[in-house]
Amino acid sequence: xxxxxxxxxxxxxxxxxxxxxxxxxxxxxxxxxxxxxxxxxxxxxxxxxxxxxxxxxxxxxxxxxxxxxxxxxxxxxxxxxxxxxxxxxxxxxxxxxxxxxxxxxxxxxxxxxxxxxxxxxxxxxxxxxxxxxxxxxxxxxxxxxxxxxxxxxxxxxxxxxxxxxxxxxxxxxxxxxxxxxxxxxxxxxxxxxxxxxxxxxxxxxxxxxxxxxxxxxxxxxxxxxxxxxxxxxxxxxxxxxxxxxxxxxxxxxxxxxxxxxxxxxxxxxxx
Amino acid sequence: xxxxxxxxxxxxxxxxxxxxxxxxxxxxxxxxxxxxxxxxxxxxxxxxxxxxxxxxxxxxxxxxxxxxxxxxxxxxxxxxxxxxxxxxxxxxxxxxxxxxxxxxxxxxxxxxxxxxxxxxxxxxxxxxxxxxxxxxxxxxxxxxxxxxxxxxxxxxxxxxxxxxxxxxxxxxxxxxxxxxxxxxxxxxxxxxxxxxxxxxxxxxxxxxxxxxxxxxxxxxxxxxxxxxxxxxxxxxxxxxxxxxxxxxxxxxxxxxxxxxxxxxxxxxxxxxxxxxxxxxxxxxxxxxxxxxxxxxxxxxxxxxxxxxxxxxxxxxxxxxxxxxxxxxxxxxxxxxxxxxxxxxxxxxxxxxxxxxxxxxxxxxxxxxxxxxxx
Numbered sequence: 353x354x355x356x357x358x359x360x361x362x363x364x365x366x367x368x369x370x371x372x373x374x375x376x377x378x379x380x381x382x383x384x385x386x387x388x389x390x391x392x393x394x395x396x397x398x399x400x401x402x403x404x405x406x407x408x409x410x411x412x413x414x415x416x417x418x419x420x421x422x423x424x425x426x427x428x429x430x431x432x433x434x435x436x437x438x439x440x441x442x443x444x445x446x447x448x449x450x451x452x453x454x455x456x457x458x459x460x461x462x463x464x465x466x467x468x469x470x471x472x473x474x475x476x477x478x479x480x481x482x483x484x485x486x487x488x489x490x491x492x493x494x495x496x497x498x499x500x501x502x503x504x505x506x507x508x509x510x511x512x513x514x515x516x517x518x519x520x521x522x523x524x525x526x527x528x529x530x531x532x533x534x535x536x537x538x539x540x541x542x543x544x545x546x547x548x549x550x551x552x553x554x555x556x557x558x559x560x561x562x563x564x565x566x567x568x569x570x571x572x573x574x575x576x577x578x579x580x581x582x583x584x585x586x587x588x589x590x591x592x593x594x595x596x597x598x599x600x601x602x603x604x605x606x607x608x609x610x611x612x613x614x615x616x617x618x619x620x621x622x623x
Numbered sequence: 624x625x626x627x628x629x630x631x632x633x634x635x636x637x638x639x640x641x642x643x644x645x646x647x648x649x650x651x652x653x654x655x656x657x658x659x660x661x662x663x664x665x666x667x668x669x670x671x672x673x674x675x676x677x678x679x680x681x682x683x684x685x686x687x688x689x690x691x692x693x694x695x696x697x698x699x700x701x702x703x704x705x706x707x708x709x710x711x712x713x714x715x716x717x718x719x720x721x722x723x724x725x726x727x728x729x730x731x732x733x734x735x736x737x738x739x740x741x742x743x744x745x746x747x748x749x750x751x752x753x754x755x756x757x758x759x760x761x762x763x764x765x766x767x768x769x770x771x772x773x774x775x776x777x778x779x780x781x782x783x784x785x786x787x788x789x790x791x792x793x794x795x796x797x798x799x800x801x802x803x804x805x806x807x808x809x810x811x812x813x814x815x816x817x818x819x820x821x822x823x824x825x826x827x828x829x830x831x832x833x834x835x836x837x838x839x840x841x842x843x844x845x846x847x848x849x850x851x852x853x854x855x856x857x858x859x860x861x862x863x864x865x866x867x868x869x870x871x872x873x874x875x876x877x878x879x880x881x882x883x884x885x886x887x888x889x890x891x892x893x894x895x896x897x898x899x900x901x902x903x904x905x906x907x908x909x910x911x912x913x914x915x916x917x918x919x920x921x922x923x924x925x926x927x928x929x930x931x932x933x934x935x936x937x938x939x940x941x942x943x944x945x946x947x948x949x950x951x952x953x954x955x956x957x958x959x960x961x962x963x964x965x966x967x968x969x970x971x972x973x974x975x976x977x978x979x980x981x982x983x984x985x986x987x988x989x990x991x992x993x994x995x996x997x
Contacts, residue, residue, distance in 0.1 A: 360726055361731065363726060364723075364731065367723070368737065370871075371740050371743075372740065374756060377765075378754075381758065391761060391763050391765070394765060394768060395769065395771075434646055437643075438642075438643055441640070441643045442643070445636060445639035447636060447640060451994060455990070456650070456655075457646070459984070460654040462928055462983040463654065463979060464931065464975040464976055466932075466956065466972040467657075467658050467972040467973060467975060467976040468653065468658060468661060469956075470959055470965055470968065471656075471657040471660040471664075472657060474675075494650070495653070495654075497650060498650070501646070526642075551746060554748070555749070557748065557749065558934055558935065558952075558956070561956075562956070573750040573751075576751070576754060577935075577939050580753070580939055591755070591758070594754045598751045601748070602743070605743060605746035606739075609739065609742070613742070613879050
């Protein structure tokens, strides 16, 4: 170990500890008896462990977690399928101005959603989907189209055009090329897109709070924010709730991190 | 045969466009149509009661109120908050991300573990992290008591509850600041044009620069009275906590971007520099940093547009109705959906869109151009 090595590891370990501070805090606080939660002893380990907080939090948040699940599954699948078809068209069936149209689509993923929020709110009210999971699904599918299309388009661009041409010579048309050639090799693309959309939609808050706040269809993020906002609350509850809300995306990250990072980079590296 | 082939190809091409069409229609309505509608709403006096169609068209009145109206001081402070947040957030994320990337590039053991830790906050919702940090940033507990674990004095910074404002300035001086910023930009641009021997644009920027300078020196900027009375704004120290959390959550993202960039540098390039007698530090300065320049630009654009839109994090950490940590994203939400002032909310939303468009549109256009060159 040279001095330089020690310095490198020293800095890295220092930051690792720093980055884990909130994780430590959320775990110990969630395991404390609410009567023992005190600002003065906030850093101490719980003694004894109090698992009741998780039981209470689960009872409280279970409907919201079910809401989140019934939102995230259809929204992710639909937006991934549409993105795959769009990406296939924009990568392999280019037409005049297709690049321009692609850019106009992409703009939709950068806009602040506040700029479409009032008309969206009114539209969903008019069609009777306000306060309804279905309304949130519509919003996430539509505003997820740019990113899912982008990831699939870039993925399909890497596929050699010769494969498509060979399909055409064999007499395959638009759809049979998709189902026989493109779709079977799309699995990695789908993994990246599904993980990305799952994480985004599970974690999303602005649409959720605007379109479901105060109804029984609040996703977990909204329910958690309601609880954390209140001052009189027993702090082990929001902490246990935070762990429950974090678990699905955290597990995906831990086991499929490689694909998560690919989605992350796709959103930033040039299209 | 060829005619048949052509026809078949034609049919497939039409099919392709038909498949794309539903998504295009959705984007056209839900993005562009809705933006147009928000824009229209922002020009009316619609209050949420009744239909927006029944309200009166009042032109730019809402915008005028936001930027100069006595009651809308909160909107202006929210812009100032966003300004400082953006600067510290971008600088923090870029430097921490670069530091992590360079350290991890030194062939450390357990690199995967370090990456995992630095990036895990990115997988979490701002609502989750905000809930935890809300507790950690409590003035009498949390972070402030961390030193007591090592038998040190506890800190007493008030974090979110802080009411201190530093770097104060008068809103009336904004035209002057804009003039100075414009002047500096022009000087920089003309220097770049001159270096590249593009004389005509260099001359043009110099002329505009001289006009700006004369306008500034003759007191032209002071004559623009955007407010009737002086109004102090500045950097609210309550934002410090929010900025730290945002950096904690997003620095790993920048690390991932930089690491991808560094790993893309061919080993031969580094080797060549070493053969030329460059030390390890110089390899970074001469070979790697220049290659990371375009990544830094993309990263700044990504971080910049995130910070202009920041909403959930502050909503949970500081509460949605906290004037000292207000940002346009929250103010728009509260104005529209809790205060029923939909027209004004729409105007705030359009200001946000404009700020984001200023950085995103050139980025998309340049991407489109570079693709067509390929």
